[in-house]
Amino acid sequence: MGSQDFPGLEDAINEALSKDEPGSAVSSVEVLEGGHSGITLAAKKADTDGVAGVVIKVAPPGRPPRGRHDVLRQAHILDALVDVDGLVVPRVLTRGWGEWTFYVMESCAGEAAEPVLDSSTRVFDHGVVRARAEAAARMLGVLHRQPITAVAGADSETPNIEAELTRWAKVAAAAYEDDAPGISALPDALRATMPSTVEAPVLVHGDYRLGNVLFDGVTPTGIIDWEIWTATTPGVDIGWFLAFCDPNLFPGVGAPVEGMPTADELLATYYSAGAFRIADIDWFHAFGRFKLAAVMAHNLRRHREGRHVDPFQEQLPSTIAALINSARTILDGGR
Known part of the structure; x- marks a missing residue:
């Protein structure tokens, strides 16, 4: 699955980024392999510093963003903890709501294993x-x-x-x-x-x-x-x-x-x-x-x-x- 499966989402993300990070834009939006929590996408973000990976959490379309689908609530706690000494959480780069409700965060290096x-x-x-x-x-x-x-x-x-x-x-x-x-x-x-x-x-x-x-x-x-x-x-x-x-x-x-x-x-x-x-x-x-x-x-x-x-x-x-x-x-x- 790619951006064609989420019509309008890439445009919504880039509109939000234009306000929070002028000159940056995402492309190559794909479902994140191994992601199991709601809709989780990976993309490339290009700006004046180059190209870096980002992760996007999206509320399911047509459903109210509540409970575990309330992605903006997730972004809220990441904002609160991102600069706490002794913790490491992804930094939220932008967020949006409307036809698509989402937030974009940095992609953290490494692996998660059990x-x-x-x-x-x-x-x-x-x-x-x-x-x-x-x-x-x-x-x-x-x-x-x-x-x-x-x-x-x-x-x-x-x-x-x-x-x-x-x-x-x-x-x-x-x-x-x-x-x-x-x-x-x-x-x-x-x-x-x-x-x-x-x-x-x-x-x-x-x-x-x-x-x-x-x-x-x-x-x-x-x-x-x-x-x-x-x-x-x-x-x-x-x-x-x-x-x-x-x-x-x-x-x-x-x-x-x-x-x-x-x-x-x-x-x-x-x-x-x-x-x-x-x-x-x-x-x-x-x-x-x-x-x-x-x-x-x-x-x-x-x-x-x-x-x-x-x-x-x-x-x-x-x-x-x-x-x-x-x-x-x-x-x-x-x-």
Whole structure:
């Protein structure tokens, strides 16, 4: 797919650029290979300094730009964080709304990889794995100590932990119970053991994992995919991030990776960046596993119903079961 599949978009982008970066223009607009979050395009931007790559996030045409399709909301948080020491996010170059709603940002160098899940197709240097995981944990700590007032309006939409649980319980309810045995009981079990007090809300990425951090070697160059950022308790990000670093949770689709720090080591790195300690951290481990199982089970149902066919989904039942069983074990007092 190219610019012909998005009639008028290239003209809209260049009109916006003419105001924010006079003399620059984009061309060669194509769907970004590997992009899975809404409509993500790559293009070349030419200006007086030469030609550079850019990435464009676009709201689906004909649909209101709400929720994860509210691309201007994503641009808003990138603007707020782009100059924060210890964080790396793409710089927004321009944005537009109307027939097409979009923003254009710098293309960050490097790659985004999920070592535990990608180890079947490549060999990771153990030093690189450790350095990347520690850098990601450190940046998450920096993100979580930014005041929510850094993003105008974030405090007015702050959900509580009950709202977070309810949100993902709805996703779990959309799964087939046969694909995720025991998942329907987890929301009540999580609710019954919910921490009585939680940390003050912070800015939360919502899908923070190594696969959403670009690295040039071991140097982080950009945290991407901010579709579901919000302001809530930091444990929501931590439980999700650490789940992706545990190979035991992905039987059949993941494998141990030499160099991957333990959860306790990554937590220590996270705290070293100035983040506040999270009480009842085990509950958030369980919540992260539940949330991941819910997402996978929902996607498996969509595949089996033909709404989004992806044969890889058929490999997920054992992982979904492992996530559910691990969450249950934690809530029952295990690790």
